[in-house]
Ligand SMILES: [Ca+2]
């Protein structure tokens with residue numbers, strides 16, 4: 001199902017594009033408000049597809065996802081915000097399959113409704129009622145249980161007793177560190193009947209959803225709910241009943257995980273374009289295609305600019321957000337820069353301001369601050385940095 005029949009957004013507010021089946025041929029024109037990605041690759045690209053135009057006052061928010069577009073123009077804003085997601089169940093029958101480990105950093109290890117809580121792979125769980133110092137479970141209340149868990153070991157203890165009857169049931173985790181990526185694992189087993197739920201995980205503006213029936217398989221499982229903690233250090237998990245019964249809360253863990261890689265916006269086709277807007281946030285711009293892309297925006301503050309095709313004209317100063325340029329295709333730097341790294345591939349031409357080019361035959365990388373002055377084309381390298389094998393020619 002297409003989210004957009006015609007790719008034109010004219011109203012304020014946020015439109016989330018989440019269908020990877022989008023296949024419209026026209027341009028994607030954002031005139032007002034925000035278009036936010038809800039999955040990777042939801043804007044059509046390639047032959048026969050349109051351009052992306054983000055006009056002044058409007059925003060394209062990558063939402064933590066990768067996207068490839070034919071061509072970028074306009075003077076609006078490109079940014080990203082963290083994503084949240086829920087992955088498919090992982091099945092297990094004993095402790096070794098649960099992924100629970102003393103090698104992980106946990107903020108919560110909760111065994112609901114268990115008087116003698118589980119000990120799993122050396123991790124001692126907390127005997128959890130409906131509230132604790134850094135969490136609450138509302139909605140679900142009566143407890144029940146039996147020993148027919150389908151598992152052995154400590155995880156069988158965890159899966160013995162549970163809370164139920166919440167519709168919705170809301171679990172709130174607090175005391176999290178803002179900006180840190182976490183995964184909540186919800187552990188469950190078969191009880192009987194259709195217990196399909198609509199799950200959401202939310203922290204700040206990021207929300208992930210899925211539907212899942214914990215009773216569909218006789219083999220116990222866990223589902224992973226991944227998110228980046230918001231500024232308040234709070235995450236909320238909701239379950240809404242779709243099947244015949246409510247979700248059974250047996251137990252959970254919440255662990256610190258490595259942050260996801262920054263999302264990449266891959267831009268470019270055979271045509272030339274100018275983007276005069278701002279680019280901010282933890283993202284990478286990857287220039288491809290035979291045409292040129294000119295970046296003129298007042299605020300260009302993002303970690304990584306990569307050039308892998310055509311010509312990139314960098315006419316504004318990159319911000320201080322650990323800016324790295326990976327030059328694998330022609331790059332014209334036409335404004336002063338202070339960079340964390342400039343990585344220049346063999347044979348790639350990088351020119352610095354005012355028409356004085358440096359043709360670089362062999363430099364692999366420069367990893368110190370770079371401050372070219374357009375008027376004199378002086379290249380200043382700090383620390384121990386050196387340019388090797390550079391051929392400088394006058395024009
Ligand atoms: Ca795309």
Ligand SMILES: [Ca+2]
Pocket residue numbers: 111112113114157158159160161162249250251
């Ligand atoms: Ca339990």
